[in-house]
Amino acid sequence: MNRKLLRSVREYKRESFLTPVLVCLEVLMEVLIPLLMANIIDVGIANGDMGYIIRTGVLLVVMAMLALVFGAKAGQMGAIASSGYAKNLRHDIFYKIQDFSFGNIDHFSTSSLVTRMTTDITNVQMAYMFTIRLLARAPIMIILSLIMTLTISVKIAVIMLITVPILGGALIAIAKMAHPHFVQVFDEYDVLNNTVQENVNAARVVKAYVRADHEVEKFGRVSTLVFKLFTKAEKIVAWNSPIMQFTVYAVVIIMVLIGGESIITGTMQTGELTSVIVYALQILMSLMMVTFVFTMIMIAEASTDRITEVLDEVPEMEDAADAVREVPNGDIDFEHVNFSYAGEGGNLSLKDVDLHIKSGQIVGIIGGTGSAKSTLVQLIPRLYDVTGGSVKVGGVDVRNYSLEALRDQVSMVLQKNVLFTGSIYENIRWGDENASDEEVQRVCRLAQADGFIQEFPAGYDTMIVEGGNNVSGGQKQRLCIARALLKKPKILILDDSTSAVDTRTDALIRQAFREEIPDTTKIIIAQRISSVEDADMIIVMDNGKINGIGTSEELLKTNDIYREVYESQVKGGAVDE
Known part of the structure; x- marks a missing residue:
C-alpha cells in the first residue's frame, strides 16, 4: 500500500492496529480447535471416557465462541478502519482540488476526478480492509497449522511445505497476469463516466437534434470495451x-x-488424521x-497510482508567507502581458498586452470569437498566471496577493x-453567506432579477435544481450577476x-x-455594441492583441x-438575442 496514501489513516490507526491483533487471536482459537477434536476422538471416544468428552x-x-467474538470484533474494527481511511482519502483529494488553479484542473477531466474519488477510492478501501484482516490472518494460519x-x-x-510455495506461486502469477487488464479497465471507466456526464448535461441538445441513438451507440461502445477488459481479467482470475x-x-x-x-x-x-486434514484445509484456504x-492489491495498485497523481499535483498558485491581504482599490494594470495556456514556449493567447x-x-x-477576451479578464482574479509581464490590481502584482483576498x-x-x-436565497448568498434577506433582495433588484423571482410561487425560497435547469438562460444570468454584486x-x-437578456433589461x-456601485471597476465583455456603447473605455481585441482603445465615438x-x-448591428438593426 502506497505510503503517501497511508498518511490518510490518521485517527483510525487504533482500529487498524487492533484488527490484525484480534485476527491473530481468532486464528489461535481456530488452530487449537482441531487439536481438541482429535483428543475427543483419540482419548475420550477411544477410552469411553464421557467426563473427558464433556x-x-x-x-x-x-x-469456538471466543473465535466468533474475536472474528466479529475484527470485522467491526476492520470496517471502521477501512471506511474511515476512505473518508479521509476523499477529504484529502477534495481539499487538494480546492487549491488547484484552472491550469491544474486542466490536467484532469471532470469525469476522471469523479472516478478517482469514487471507484478508485472504493478499490483502495477494499484492499486496505482485506490487507489488515485477511493478509494478517493467512500467514499466521499457515505457520501455526504447519x-x-x-x-x-x-x-x-x-x-504441505512443498505444496504451499508451488500453489502460492501459481496463484500469484495468475494475479499478476490479470493486473494489466484491471489497469486498462479504470482508464476506460474515465471515458465511460465522461460519456455519461456529457449525455446528461447536454440532454436538451441530444433530444433537440434527435441524437439519442448516436449517444446510445457511443455509450454502448465504451461499455462493451469495459465489459471485454473485465472479462479478460476475470477469465484469468477464474483459474484460481x-x-x-x-x-x-x-x-x-x-x-x-x-x-x-x-x-x-x-x-x-484416527483423530490425529482428522485434525491434520483440517489443518491442511486451513493452510490451503489461507493461500x-x-x-x-x-x-485486490493488484486492482488497487492501479487506483492508488491515479489517486497519488492527484495528491502529487503541485498547485500552480500558492500564497506566499507575506502575501498582501487587502486590495486598496479597483485600479487594473496590464504591463506587457504575454500568456499561453501551455506555459513557457507554448503558443501565445495574449501578446504584449x-x-x-x-x-x-x-x-x-x-x-471576434477566439480573440482572447475571456483569457484577458481571467488573469485579473488570477485564475491563470501570466507567462510574461505582470497584472496589477490596486498597484500590487496579483501574484503577491493572498488568493482569497x-x-x-x-x-x-x-x-x-x-x-x-x-433555494434562490442560498444561491445568491454564495456572494456573502451572512447577508440578510433584504441585502439579497436589493442585489436582485439591481440585477433585474427581483421581478421574475417574485412571480415564482415560493419567491426567494424557490428551489433551484442541479445546474439551474428550472430557470431560463436570462434568469440564470441575472441570478449570477446578483450573486457577484452581493460580494461588494x-x-x-x-x-x-x-x-441572454433583452436590450432593455441589459440597459437597466x-x-x-453606474448609479449604485460607482466606485467599483466594471468590465463588460459583450458581443452587442449596445452593451458597451456608453462605457468609459472600450477595448477591441483581435487575435490576442489590443487592436484599439477609446470611447465609442473615438473608435468609430x-x-x-x-x-x-x-455598422452591422446598429445601422443594420441588431436583433435582440
Whole structure:
C-alpha cells in the first residue's frame, strides 16, 4: 500500500492496529480447535471416557465462541478502519482540488476526478480492509497449522511445505497476469463516466437534434470495451478456483493414503488424521485468501497510482508567507502581458498586452470569437498566471496577493453560468453567506432579477435544481450577476453575462451599475455594441492583441473592427438575442 496514501489513516490507526491483533487471536482459537477434536476422538471416544468428552467439549465450545467474538470484533474494527481511511482519502483529494488553479484542473477531466474519488477510492478501501484482516490472518494460519501438522506427522508436513510455495506461486502469477487488464479497465471507466456526464448535461441538445441513438451507440461502445477488459481479467482470475480445488483434493488424497498407512502401523491415530486434514484445509484456504488479497492489491495498485497523481499535483498558485491581504482599490494594470495556456514556449493567447484601467471606470471589451477576451479578464482574479509581464490590481502584482483576498474583491460572472442545488436565497448568498434577506433582495433588484423571482410561487425560497435547469438562460444570468454584486467587490467582471437578456433589461442592469456601485471597476465583455456603447473605455481585441482603445465615438473614427461591428448591428438593426 502506497505510503503517501497511508498518511490518510490518521485517527483510525487504533482500529487498524487492533484488527490484525484480534485476527491473530481468532486464528489461535481456530488452530487449537482441531487439536481438541482429535483428543475427543483419540482419548475420550477411544477410552469411553464421557467426563473427558464433556470437559473437552465445553472447552471446545468456549474456544469456538471466543473465535466468533474475536472474528466479529475484527470485522467491526476492520470496517471502521477501512471506511474511515476512505473518508479521509476523499477529504484529502477534495481539499487538494480546492487549491488547484484552472491550469491544474486542466490536467484532469471532470469525469476522471469523479472516478478517482469514487471507484478508485472504493478499490483502495477494499484492499486496505482485506490487507489488515485477511493478509494478517493467512500467514499466521499457515505457520501455526504447519507447526501443528509437524507435531503430528512429519511426512504430511513436508508435503504441505512443498505444496504451499508451488500453489502460492501459481496463484500469484495468475494475479499478476490479470493486473494489466484491471489497469486498462479504470482508464476506460474515465471515458465511460465522461460519456455519461456529457449525455446528461447536454440532454436538451441530444433530444433537440434527435441524437439519442448516436449517444446510445457511443455509450454502448465504451461499455462493451469495459465489459471485454473485465472479462479478460476475470477469465484469468477464474483459474484460481480450479487450481485451488485440484490441489486441495490431491493433497487430501495423499494425506489419507499416508495417514491410513500410519493408522494401520499404529504411528497415527484416527483423530490425529482428522485434525491434520483440517489443518491442511486451513493452510490451503489461507493461500486462497492470500491470492484473493493479492488480486485486490493488484486492482488497487492501479487506483492508488491515479489517486497519488492527484495528491502529487503541485498547485500552480500558492500564497506566499507575506502575501498582501487587502486590495486598496479597483485600479487594473496590464504591463506587457504575454500568456499561453501551455506555459513557457507554448503558443501565445495574449501578446504584449499593455492596458491601464482606473478604479470605478466602466470598461467594455469586444472582439471576434477566439480573440482572447475571456483569457484577458481571467488573469485579473488570477485564475491563470501570466507567462510574461505582470497584472496589477490596486498597484500590487496579483501574484503577491493572498488568493482569497484578491478573489474576494474581484467578482467574476463567467460565460458558463452555474447555479447550485438549493433555494434562490442560498444561491445568491454564495456572494456573502451572512447577508440578510433584504441585502439579497436589493442585489436582485439591481440585477433585474427581483421581478421574475417574485412571480415564482415560493419567491426567494424557490428551489433551484442541479445546474439551474428550472430557470431560463436570462434568469440564470441575472441570478449570477446578483450573486457577484452581493460580494461588494472592487472589481466586477461580466464575461458575456447579459447575452441572454433583452436590450432593455441589459440597459437597466448597466444603469444600476453606474448609479449604485460607482466606485467599483466594471468590465463588460459583450458581443452587442449596445452593451458597451456608453462605457468609459472600450477595448477591441483581435487575435490576442489590443487592436484599439477609446470611447465609442473615438473608435468609430479610428478602428475598422469596431466600426464594422457597429455598422452591422446598429445601422443594420441588431436583433435582440
